[in-house]
Amino acid sequence: MLPFFPVVTLAQAFPLPFPSPSQSLPRVNPQELVLPRESLPAQPTLPMQEIFQPQEIRPLPGQLDTVPVLNSNSPEVVQTDGILTSTFPPEGKTFPNAHLNYAFQGRFDIFSHHIARTRSGTPRTLFEAILLNNPTSKPVTIEILQGASYLTRPDASFIQLPAYVEDPLGTVYAGPGSRVMNDLLRGRRQGALPRMTVIQPGENQLLMNLPIPVNGSPGSNGRTTLMRLQSNGSVYGASLAMFAPLTEDGRERSPTLEEWQTLLVKGGLAGPRDLPPTPPNVNVFKVFYGRVSGVAIGSQWLSMVTDVPKGDRLTIPKKGRAFSYGLSTLYRGTFGTGQVQSAKLLARYPDTAYQAHGNYGIQYSLTMPLYNPTKQRQTVTLAIQTPLKEDKSKGGLLFYQPPENRVFFRGPVRLRYTDDTGITQTRFIHITQQRGEAGEPLLTLNLPGGDRRIVQVDLLYPPDSTPPQVLTVKTLEDIRDASR
Incomplete structure (x- = not known):
């Protein structure tokens, strides 16, 4: 089964359905780029006053609704193959603790935010997949109500913007998170996403299979994804990471559905793991919140x-x-x-x-x-x-x-x-x-x-x-x- 998003070669740019911000705006380095301290220009400082x-x-007033969300944000920086977040059942898996055993039905969302980073050597391209499974005996229809997925580069660099910019056309953004939220706030479904798809009984299907390419070392790139979905039956979901497999002549290629399925069954959690959170109600001065990976409500x-x-x-x-x-x-x-x-x-x-x-x-x-x-x-x-x-x-x-x-x-x-x-x-x-x-x-x-x-x-x-x-x-x- 082909993924809904087009798989692109490393020389191609992910298609931009909307115009990029004005190129006259000054650009800054992405926030996640790690630079040596000595390479940063000296910044003038003004004394800060507390007001x-x-x-x-x-x-x-109000409260959150009860729509479940597959929330995949840990590890934020991904440097090994593995499972980012899986709600599949643990039975039959090599690492059962990597699976959370939760089936979605009706309205649900998928949110993902991850970074690929290299510090030395020739960078390998990291791919991220969203995989859905129909565990039932009947076909399940998935409606993609709204959705978008963007890279930091080339889709949505962290450009320096004024504090307030009127944006009637939806062409103003800084970073992939900003751009994805912009699309969904306007009710958009990115052009590469279909309106709906059908998953046959017992089958897995790729909802996404996209690269997070890094150019040069050291370097980094990020991808943010948000989809609002509706199903008429139970489905399991997983967010997975894999470095691009190589062809016989040493070129990178996109992972196949079969390779993602093997990773799901035999793989453990991707790494390196983020700093664990401070337990709630512990009386400490500094709290580490940790990063999210699981099913949120x-x-x-x-x-x-x-x-x-x-x-x-x-x-x-x-x-x-x-x-x-x-x-x-x-x-x-x-x-x-x-x-x-x-x-x-x-x-x-x-x-x-x-x-x-x-x-x-x-x-x-x-x-x-x-x-x-x-x-x-x-x-x-x-x-x-x-x-x-x-x-x-x-x-x-x-x-x-x-x-x-x-x-x-x-x-x-x-x-x-x-x-x-x-x-x-x-x-x-x-x-x-x-x-x-x-x-x-x-x-x-x-x-x-x-x-x-x-x-x-x-x-x-x-x-x-x-x-x-x-x-x-x-x-x-x-x-x-x-x-x-």
Whole structure:
């Protein structure tokens, strides 16, 4: 059975269904590229000041849905053949502990984020496969609702972008995680993916069989994949890694379905293994979250953000004040709300994360019916911010000025709202934020007294980002014209 994604030779570039970002933008090295310290140019440093903003931080209403996700992110850097994540049953396998024994049925997602890296010698091309199995006695139909898979190079290099870029066409991204989230936020299915496929009883089928090529040593490249699927029967799934087999004349070729099946049955977990996580509820200063490999529960966080549960309004703050809702809050990072939004894991490997920290690939769909309870016109702003991570309440948020030179969020956000002229707007904005960055408003609205205005915010939490962030509503001291 041929894979759905086309297998490409090493001289070819993976097809780009959409235009690349403008080449006039300055490019930077990918984050995962390891460079000797002495080769890095000296960077001017400015003294960072801590800026405390007193305001209320609220738990985000709503919760994750119950859609299961095959989440494959450990080991992040893959340097040996093996199993990345397998939900196949352990019976008949050489390494039964490499299989988590979970069957998907109905709606489920597959998320994968891995890096190939070489430090010396001639690089071998790493291939990644997504393999599905029908264990039943009837054919199973798989619908690919949405999906995309991109490499860092050549598909989505880590280019340097402004903090905010309007992106009506979906051509602005930095890194494969940013680009994949961009596609799915727009409801796209990458051109190489079929709308559906049928797996016959007892058969395995490749959903993906794609390279992660590395040019030169040292060097690295990454691939991010996210698919939203629907099945009418039970299926097992696995994310697998294999270096390209060689032909008789020493050239690399794509692995076959039979070779992937052999790896699934006889192979162990791929390596090197990531640093194991700190056990929960252990009183230590520094927590290692670990990387995720297993079956997580939750594809979307759907929320009506109102004053009270089942309410119909979100009362804006008083003049000069603000309140925030956590986004992707996690263990030891709840801003005093006690709310851990990280997806729970139904199955995991002992040396991987206890929860799906970061909620990579999870969609936040938030509806905010902003309400002005006063008789005067009020100017309200909406912003995504990246404050310093805190777990206990300090009565506000802590930022750096200037922000630390470490990107903590890069990805697209969709806004839907009615502007001050009564026109319904849909805007896509790519955001790049550094650690401790308070940011600028994504949206400014002038609300007449008694007005109720619905704003919808959607984002898929992007890989290559570091949680948590907050969504902040602020009422300005003075009325201003809407600038966004």
